[in-house]
Amino acid sequence: MARYRGPKTKIARRFNEPIFGPSKALAKKSYPPGQHGRNRRRKQSEYAVQLMEKQKAKYTYGVLERQFANLFDRASRKSGITGEILLQLLESRLDNTIFRLGIAPTRRSARQLVLHKHIVVNGSVVNIPSYQIKVGDVVEVRERSKTLELITESLATHSNKRYPWLEWDGSAMVGRMVAVPSREDIPENINEQLIVELYSK
DSSP states (O other), X not given: OOOXXXXXXXXXXXXXXXXTBOOHHHHHOOSOSSTTTTTOOSOXXXXXXXXXXXXXXXXXXXXOHHHHHHHHHHHHHSSSOHHHHHHHHHHTBHHHHHHHXXXXXXXXXXXXXXXXXXXXXXXXXXXXXXXXXXXXOEEEEOGGGXXXXXXXXXXXHSTTOOOTTEEEETTTTEEEEOSOOOGGGOOOOOOHHHHHHHHTX
């Protein structure tokens, strides 16, 4: 399965956002990468700003171009605010849900847990990171995987970080999606309206 495998710090510096997790490089070099990073002109065209926002969303959620376009197409066909629905679809991906529940420290490691069949959804093993979680779905760690060091350490570190649309039972390592996340509850620094404007051209 395809995914971005390039340098993470360079991408984070391009957007000046810790989109792959905390990074010391952002504190040391708060300017874009490349030999012209310090002197790059600040003024950007409207299209460049919109494109940067879409790229930031893509890298944040670990989605490739065609997947992102398909998600936007789905969001645009639903009734409601297209940008908000797009973020809700991204948040409802299985790999992102695993990350939000604290089972994995990053979305990349969450994706790996799913691919390696450590995750069960509604009683069945699911190994598709893009699987869409719906309200009422139960997500849990597979019985034989509950002692994995990556999972136990991540849960210990993220035990206090919870989100209102997800329920989590730490003793059983079982989570449930109880609601569709509202825009106010999604913490990502993404201006989804710019993405809508880009695709509307």
